[in-house]
Amino acid sequence: MRVPITRPLFGKEEAQAVAEVLESGWVVQGPRVAEFERLFGEYAKVQHALATTSCTTALHLALRVLSVQPGDEVVVPAYTFVASPNVVEQMGAHPVFCDIDLATFNTTREAMAGAVSERTKALMPISLFGLQAPVHEITEWAHARGLAVVEDAACAIGAWRGDRHAGTVGDIGCVSFHPRKAITTGEGGMLLTDNGEMAEKALALRNHGAVRTDLERHTTAGGFLLPDYPFAGFNYRMTDLQGAVGVVQMNRLRGILERRRELASLYDEELRGLEWMQTPTYPAESLHGYQSYVCLFAPEPPSMENVEQLHKQRNRLMLDLEQKGIATRQGTQAVHTTTYYRERYGLSPEDFPNSYIADRLSLALPLYPQMTEAEMEYVVGSLKACGEAIL
Numbered sequence: 001m002r003v004p005i006t007r008p009l010f011g012k013e014e015a016q017a018v019a020e021v022l023e024s025g026w027v028v029q030g031p032r033v034a035e036f037e038r039l040f041g042e043y044a045k046v047q048h049a050l051a052t053t054s055c056t057t058a059l060h061l062a063l064r065v066l067s068v069q070p071g072d073e074v075v076v077p078a079y080t081f082v083a084s085p086n087v088v089e090q091m092g093a094h095p096v097f098c099d100i101d102l103a104t105f106n107t108t109r110e111a112m113a114g115a116v117s118e119r120t121k122a123l124m125p126i127s128l129f130g131l132q133a134p135v136h137e138i139t140e141w142a143h144a145r146g147l148a149v150v151e152d153a154a155c156a157i158g159a160w161r162g163d164r165h166a167g168t169v170g171d172i173g174c175v176s177f178h179p180r181k182a183i184t185t186g187e188g189g190m191l192l193t194d195n196g197e198m199a200e201k202a203l204a205l206r207n208h209g210a211v212r213t214d215l216e217r218h219t220t221a222g223g224f225l226l227p228d229y230p231f232a233g234f235n236y237r238m239t240d241l242q243g244a245v246g247v248v249q250m251n252r253l254r255g256i257l258e259r260r261r262e263l264a265s266l267y268d269e270e271l272r273g274l275e276w277m278q279t280p281t282y283p284a285e286s287l288h289g290y291q292s293y294v295c296l297f298a299p300e301p302p303s304m305e306n307v308e309q310l311h312k313q314r315n316r317l318m319l320d321l322e323q324k325g326i327a328t329r330q331g332t333q334a335v336h337t338t339t340y341y342r343e344r345y346g347l348s349p350e351d352f353p354n355s356y357i358a359d360r361l362s363l364a365l366p367l368y369p370q371m372t373e374a375e376m377e378y379v380v381g382s383l384k385a386c387g388e389a390i391l
């Protein structure tokens with residue numbers, strides 16, 4: 001049996017929706033993207049939702065909207081995908097890393113506060129794997145000090161705390177529609193904000209800095225004239241081909257999330273009592289979106305002293321599972337140990353030990369809505385057998 005780490009859920013409806021866009025002759029950003037934005041904005045209960053080419057470009061827009069300047073600092077958790085600090089670098093600003101809480105893989109207000117200096121312009125809390133980071137506390141703390149908050153909610157579709165969705169608590173939040181996320185448009189992202197002025201600026205910057213969209217220009221009289229460009233912007237527009245897929249995926253979203261949560265609780269049940277594996281834990285008031293089901297391989301309490309030894313065992317386990325046709329992944333990366341950041345800022349693993357331990361010992365198990373009971377049983381049985389064999 002082969003069990004992938006994930007599998008996007010598409011049906012005939014997506015193909016039909018794309019075919020209709022092709023037939024219409026309007027394939028760049030237009031009515032389908034607008035509909036997708038409306039549906040996602042309604043779902044996440046946010047006033048402005050702007051589709052982009054990826055979460056990375058949405059984050060880049062967010063930093064431009066907040067006027068992050070060269071030399072400014074932005075606090076970023078060290079355990080994340082490189083896209084988060086990369087956008088800060090692209091602004092000529094500096095990511096200043098902070099550590100995470102190993103129990104949730106997310107950062108904390110204390111960790112972010114400890115990385116703030118007089119050069120800090122913004123904080124970028126990250127809601128990893130479908131669990132909302134403590135963005136309320138972080139935002140309250142940041143706003144009291146005049147700091148902006150950009151939420152990297154790339155992995156956080158379906159991550160709620162009370163009636164607030166991840167990405168809607170800070171000044172601006174960004175989600176991803178990459179195929180490893182709950183719903184997908186191939187590549188794609190969305191910038192979320194309740195701030196009208198920020199939304200207006202992001203709207204222009206997404207479209208080269210223009211005051212009018214192409215669709216407005218083509219559907220109003222006098223559209224033969226190019227608009228004015230008050231900003232030097234980008235082309236970060238999502239196509240209507242993707243927007244059409246996004247609209248159909250939105251109709252599937254609630255069902256997909258329900259199934260992901262159901263599968264995650266099956267894993268919880270099946271893996272409860274495995275002493276060498278910490279399954280996902282989260283605060284009671286959170287609703288998890290389970291973008292990934294990420295465990296921590298911990299046959300003994302992990303520390304910087306035993307992490308390399310445990311890392312070898314975890315990799316052995318991943319290899320054995322791979323040989324049985326089961327795909328696993330590390331959760332994400334300790335970006336301060338990747339070559340660019342290590343060399344540019346002279347960082348070493350022990351600077352952010354929890355991020356390093358999470359990098360070396362995390363283990364994401366297969367999770368996708370189409371997963372069958374037989375696949376789940378095979379993964380759980382193989383995991384237990386392989387784990388017992390190496391310990």
Ligand SMILES: Cc1ncc(COP(=O)(O)O)c(C=O)c1O
Pocket residue numbers: 054055056057080081083084126152154155175176177178188189332
């Ligand atoms: C935490 C985090 N931030 C940003 C991104 C970038 O998202 P995208 O691939 O849509 O640019 C990812 C992608 O997985 C991510 O995991």
